[in-house]
Amino acid sequence: MTTALAHPDRFFSDRYGLTPSRLEGLLGTAVGGRVDYADLFLEYQIAEELVLEEGVVKKASRDISQGAGVRTQADVRTGYAYTGDLAIENLELAARQARVIADQAGRAGVMAVRAESRPHDLYPVAEPPVDAPLQGKVDLLHRVDALARGQDPRVRQVIASLLSEEQVILIATSEGWQIGDIRPLTRLQIRVIVEENGRRELGGFGGGGRVPFDFFLEQERWAHYTREATRQALLNLRAIEAPAGTLTVVLGPGWPGVLLHEAIGHGLEGDFNRKGVSAFTGRLGQKVASELVTVVDDGTIPNRRGSLNVDDEGTPTGRTVLIEQGILRGYMQDRLNARLMGMAPTGNGRRESFAHPPMPRMTNTFMLPGGDDPEEIVRSVPYGLYAVTFGGGQVDITSGKFVFSASEAYLIEGGRITAPVKGATLIGSGPEVLTRVSRVGHDLRLDEGVGTCGKDGQSVPVGVGLPTIRIDGITVGGTQV
Amino acid sequence: MLERLLASARRRGAVEADAFLVEEEELTLQVRLGQVESLRHARERHCSLRIFTETGSASATTSDLSPAALERLVDETLALAAVARRDEHSGLPAPEALARAIPDLDLLDAEGHAPPLEEKIAVARRAEAAALGFGPRVTTSEGAEFWDRRACVAYASSAGFAGGFEASIFAFSVTPVAVQDGEMQRDYWYTGARTLAGLEPPELVGEIAARRALRRLGARKLETQEVPVVFDPETAASLVRTLTIAATGPSLYRGASFLVGKLGERIATPAVTIIDDALMPNGLGSRPFDGEGVASRRVVLVDRGVLASYLLDTYSARKLGLAATGHAMREPGGGVGVGHTNLYLVPGPHSPEEIIASVDRGLYVTELIGFGVNFVTGDYSRGAVGLWIENGELAYPVEEITIAGNLLKMLQDVELVGNDLTFRDQSAAPTLKIARMTVAGH
Numbered sequence: 001m002t003t004a005l006a007h008p009d010r011f012f013s014d015r016y017g018l019t020p021s022r023l024e025g026l027l028g029t030a031v032g033g034r035v036d037y038a039d040l041f042l043e044y045q046i047a048e049e050l051v052l053e054e055g056v057v058k059k060a061s062r063d064i065s066q067g068a069g070v071r072t073q074a075d076v077r078t079g080y081a082y083t084g085d086l087a088i089e090n091l092e093l094a095a096r097q098a099r100v101i102a103d104q105a106g107r108a109g110v111m112a113v114r115a116e117s118r119p120h121d122l123y124p125v126a127e128p129p130v131d132a133p134l135q136g137k138v139d140l141l142h143r144v145d146a147l148a149r150g151q152d153p154r155v156r157q158v159i160a161s162l163l164s165e166e167q168v169i170l171i172a173t174s175e176g177w178q179i180g181d182i183r184p185l186t187r188l189q190i191r192v193i194v195e196e197n198g199r200r201e202l203g204g205f206g207g208g209g210r211v212p213f214d215f216f217l218e219q220e221r222w223a224h225y226t227r228e229a230t231r232q233a234l235l236n237l238r239a240i241e242a243p244a245g246t247l248t249v250v251l252g253p254g255w256p257g258v259l260l261h262e263a264i265g266h267g268l269e270g271d272f273n274r275k276g277v278s279a280f281t282g283r284l285g286q287k288v289a290s291e292l293v294t295v296v297d298d299g300t301i302p303n304r305r306g307s308l309n310v311d312d313e314g315t316p317t318g319r320t321v322l323i324e325q326g327i328l329r330g331y332m333q334d335r336l337n338a339r340l341m342g343m344a345p346t347g348n349g350r351r352e353s354f355a356h357p358p359m360p361r362m363t364n365t366f367m368l369p370g371g372d373d374p375e376e377i378v379r380s381v382p383y384g385l386y387a388v389t390f391g392g393g394q395v396d397i398t399s400g401k402f403v404f405s406a407s408e409a410y411l412i413e414g415g416r417i418t419a420p421v422k423g424a425t426l427i428g429s430g431p432e433v434l435t436r437v438s439r440v441g442h443d444l445r446l447d448e449g450v451g452t453c454g455k456d457g458q459s460v461p462v463g464v465g466l467p468t469i470r471i472d473g474i475t476v477g478g479t480q481v
Numbered sequence: 482m483l484e485r486l487l488a489s490a491r492r493r494g495a496v497e498a499d500a501f502l503v504e505e506e507e508l509t510l511q512v513r514l515g516q517v518e519s520l521r522h523a524r525e526r527h528c529s530l531r532i533f534t535e536t537g538s539a540s541a542t543t544s545d546l547s548p549a550a551l552e553r554l555v556d557e558t559l560a561l562a563a564v565a566r567r568d569e570h571s572g573l574p575a576p577e578a579l580a581r582a583i584p585d586l587d588l589l590d591a592e593g594h595a596p597p598l599e600e601k602i603a604v605a606r607r608a609e610a611a612a613l614g615f616g617p618r619v620t621t622s623e624g625a626e627f628w629d630r631r632a633c634v635a636y637a638s639s640a641g642f643a644g645g646f647e648a649s650i651f652a653f654s655v656t657p658v659a660v661q662d663g664e665m666q667r668d669y670w671y672t673g674a675r676t677l678a679g680l681e682p683p684e685l686v687g688e689i690a691a692r693r694a695l696r697r698l699g700a701r702k703l704e705t706q707e708v709p710v711v712f713d714p715e716t717a718a719s720l721v722r723t724l725t726i727a728a729t730g731p732s733l734y735r736g737a738s739f740l741v742g743k744l745g746e747r748i749a750t751p752a753v754t755i756i757d758d759a760l761m762p763n764g765l766g767s768r769p770f771d772g773e774g775v776a777s778r779r780v781v782l783v784d785r786g787v788l789a790s791y792l793l794d795t796y797s798a799r800k801l802g803l804a805a806t807g808h809a810m811r812e813p814g815g816g817v818g819v820g821h822t823n824l825y826l827v828p829g830p831h832s833p834e835e836i837i838a839s840v841d842r843g844l845y846v847t848e849l850i851g852f853g854v855n856f857v858t859g860d861y862s863r864g865a866v867g868l869w870i871e872n873g874e875l876a877y878p879v880e881e882i883t884i885a886g887n888l889l890k891m892l893q894d895v896e897l898v899g900n901d902l903t904f905r906d907q908s909a910a911p912t913l914k915i916a917r918m919t920v921a922g923h
Binding site: 401 | 513516517518519520521522523524525526527537538539540541542543544545546554557558560561562563564565566567568571598621623624658664665666667697700702705706707735736737741812813814815816850851852853855857858860862863864866880881882883884885886887919920921922923
């Protein structure tokens, strides 16, 4: 249905009669001569989910949401109103509500809105994942189930979910431009529960991105995910209690990059720094990491889950250097916070949907590779933890304390990887942890494409990445004293 | 409208169907350093349809309520149902399980939504001003937020149910930041109620938020050790929620819970009784019926240490050979999940001071961060913030530590339960002492 939609602007004008001149009129209502800036965010989104459990696809659902958000800004103030109904009367009402905020003089008028073309085309897909035939998706989930169960008789339960999404957006601003984007997104996630002598354990794996459904079939990715989930679950059957205390930790490549997301990423978002409440406030140009560490946020990597052609304010995404050889270089900005801090927007203004105003968010955040051999990094550790897969994390922006939870980890004893240990939470201090990075591998890897980041109740898809690194001391929250 | 939608679904091949219509109006405003920083208004509607055909079942949701869009909703749901399979347990609740009458739980405060915006802004301003004015070390604020929502829910099913209710929620919170010798700490406090008048005074909320931020200043790290751990009411409530997730039907029949097969068994010390009461008048989690029209009730989940009930929707109940408990919750795509309503740990005889005084050396936890819970095994490992207890008194703040254990073992180690239960959210608990956990630090 949506394959013909090369032009998001035509989508909203054909379907809802929201032509450029109508949008201009709405912006005029929002501005009302008293605000600095106004924009409109139109969205149409389809999310389809299929879930297999106990060998059958039991759950099939589809959520179609559409709506518009109208935002006005006057100095630091933001007015935001949204409606789930794209009828023009409702949009006008929203525009009037958004204007309520502007009770002080501003300066903007509305320029004639003209369309701009997208700066990138990062995720062209011949067939959007929401349009791929249902039967093929169901067949894939059954193959996952059969493979997992065929791998080992201890497999008791396989839960596989396939999410296919498409978001069509159009942004029009009082500065006189509009820009649209069509964003495909898909994710296959597999959880396997195994049981042996009454002990049950869980393993999980998945992947995806802004890619067509066939992505999972290419290179038999689905089979790789399935084998990984099963392997992890079986491994956990013989995991021993995790150690407790401060240890040397080696993080494997890829998903452990969630460390960066929590330890420094959120603390470098413009809003917290503009308010002066981040542990990184006022530290631009200072040393916050070892000189081996360079970290970037890059929204322009083709087909990645965290990538965007333009952010949700219409700013082209880019590559922002956050830390360069240990020195703090930049923040991630949306338009409002960039303006208030006298900086340039970086293409990090994102929102979950039309129901939410944008704020600075990460895209794909990762550390650049170093020169060390990953195996040699492990060999360099007399006693420590080798952690390769993580669940979620969280951070207290102000104190800088962050956590992230390992779901696959091993002891390192005498430079060798030995026993698998149970999952444990790692806790550290954002401004300090990267100063203790003593080795950086040459094996940078990005995650498989399953990450979702929550902030202020808004969820957005993100990516992370990391080469193998050694951290000389971080607190591991196990039970073995 | 719902009846027409159900009729259309049945005409085109659905054996059974149910549908929800939710209309909401919401206002969120943020004040920072006395200035209104953001104001958000919304009016939203969406409709969910779930159908069961002879062979399958599926659901779909739309925010476009035009007749053409609703016809498309039926088409799309049927297309999905063609690829999904149902089994002998799936389907609508039996008629006798449905709510017969809709009890008035006093969930709507129509007048509370009436006051002009300025009054709501004033509440947020007063709360923030109280926090900022509490002392010179409270230097800034992440802001204060006021939030209210009015929702109207209608539900109808081909099993013969049609009902609805209206509900209000009012809340505000404030997040001050305190500074001392280059160290910066934030904390927050909040109040929430079904009526505007039920909110706590802004000055009180602001003052508590400021005290909470201030008591974190000078935080130290601890040596790794095993000690008694006292959870304050907020973190104790989080622990009860965590336990309850493991007691939900879907995680049980999938074998994804450490509570599998434990119904009727002693899982905790007799000091532990946990109740979920959907019928609490004015309760922030109250509702007259659940997401499938099943009558709401008060359920004792843990009765003096014995696991007495699970939280079940119709499907998971049938799978487990039990009766539904009225805990179905509709998900964004229209499917059914399971969740608690007003969940609480029944208070015990001890004052919080008494509980702290019972600890020679141990940890008083005031905040937990991270997601380190394995529901299959019960393994628990989370980041913590709190105060160190020495000789029965709160001695100094601590941070950058973790607490770890296994939930089943922790339940068996509950030593004391406080008498300080207050409902300020959909879940609540009094102060709680666990005999021993691993605290990791240096």
